[in-house]
Amino acid sequence: MTAKTAQAKKIAKIELHQHLDGSIPAAVTWRIMKRYGLNPVESLGEMRKLLQLQPEEEGSLLSYLDKFHYPMWITQFYENIVEVTLAVVASAAKDGVKLIELRYSPMIHVYAGLTVRQAIRSVLAGLNQAKEKYGIEVGLIVIAMRQHGPHVAKILARAAVSESQWLHDRTGVIGFDIAGAERGNPPSLFSKAYDIARKGGLGLTAHAGEDEGPGYIWQAIDDLGCTRIGHGCSAIADKELLRRMRRDRILVECAPTSNYQTGAVAKGERHPIFIFLENDVPVALCTDNTTVSNTSHSRESAFFWDELGATTIRGIHQQARQHSFIGKGHPPLNGPS
Numbered sequence: 001m002t003a004k005t006a007q008a009k010k011i012a013k014i015e016l017h018q019h020l021d022g023s024i025p026a027a028v029t030w031r032i033m034k035r036y037g038l039n040p041v042e043s044l045g046e047m048r049k050l051l052q053l054q055p056e057e058e059g060s061l062l063s064y065l066d067k068f069h070y071p072m073w074i075t076q077f078y079e080n081i082v083e084v085t086l087a088v089v090a091s092a093a094k095d096g097v098k099l100i101e102l103r104y105s106p107m108i109h110v111y112a113g114l115t116v117r118q119a120i121r122s123v124l125a126g127l128n129q130a131k132e133k134y135g136i137e138v139g140l141i142v143i144a145m146r147q148h149g150p151h152v153a154k155i156l157a158r159a160a161v162s163e164s165q166w167l168h169d170r171t172g173v174i175g176f177d178i179a180g181a182e183r184g185n186p187p188s189l190f191s192k193a194y195d196i197a198r199k200g201g202l203g204l205t206a207h208a209g210e211d212e213g214p215g216y217i218w219q220a221i222d223d224l225g226c227t228r229i230g231h232g233c234s235a236i237a238d239k240e241l242l243r244r245m246r247r248d249r250i251l252v253e254c255a256p257t258s259n260y261q262t263g264a265v266a267k268g269e270r271h272p273i274f275i276f277l278e279n280d281v282p283v284a285l286c287t288d289n290t291t292v293s294n295t296s297h298s299r300e301s302a303f304f305w306d307e308l309g310a311t312t313i314r315g316i317h318q319q320a321r322q323h324s325f326i327g328k329g330h331p332p333l334n335g336p337s
């Protein structure tokens with residue numbers, strides 16, 4: 001651990017954008033694979049290469065998404081999902097994270113017979129246990145995969161609302177998101193699913209502007225009602241959009257390592273977070289996927305240590321707390337929508 005990472009570890013961190021599947025510690029995936037005889041290779045070292053993006057695989061969102069293949073082998077069973085959720089939160093708590101919003105798409109965890117409802121509740125069970133054990137604030141964002149289309153997204157939005165935190169008064173679903181291949185899947189396609197999620201009191205975010213231009217971010221804001229944007233890198237090309245995001249306090253969930261790995265930000269290019277900060281657009285510092293990106297919460301917070309300094313980084317996390325969906329459960333179903 002570098003000196004900067006060690007200092008960043010001491011900062012109380014808020015994690016608003018972390019995928020469960022992409023963050024399972026390699027040793028935990030390995031342990032579960034061995035238990036069921038599912039390991040595709042003979043050593044943990046080889047397994048790590050399959051789970052972590054390798055330098056020669058960098059530069060495209062689609063290669064990045066390929067890394068979610070092996071975690072899916074073990075996350076089709078209720079007990080395993082509880083186990084990996086606990087492991088992911090444990091590792092975040094150890095790294096100085098005080099609040100964590102995990103995200104996950106239930107629809108790709110039903111291949112062995114779980115229902116969508118069970119696929120959601122297994123993560124919630126893990127989160128509830130982790131909350132007790134580590135005293136950390138937790139919540140789940142349900143993701144609809146864009147490639148599954150708008151109809152499946154509506155089904156997921158309904159399932160997410162039925163497990164929402166405000167409805168059950170315990171750790172529950174706090175938000176709704178779309179992810180997966182961005183090109184050719186404009187956010188506006190999913191407006192009905194977002195209507196359901198909004199009326200059901202869920203916080204709204206969307207992966208947008210990672211592999212597409214600012215037009216997709218406009219749609220996420222105007223057509224979906226998002227108050228947070230995942231990555232949002234291309235927003236910096238549109239001054240009017242930056243003004244809008246500042247005015248409406250729309251937060252960008254930044255994940256530096258991931259952004260350079262997927263090519264959302266070209267190697268050697270200045271990260272958009274600086275433009276967001278200069279334009280008073282709220283930002284969060286997130287990991288996206290600790291395993292795929294081979295990073296940690298402290299490392300992402302230390303990424304711009306020299307340029308931003310400890311005070312600004314601490315301030316970013318304090319502000320991110322205000323944008324968390326946890327504890328914001330609102331709306332009476334028969335109230336104004």
Ligand SMILES: [Zn+2]
Pocket residue numbers: 017019179207230288
């Ligand atoms: Zn993401």
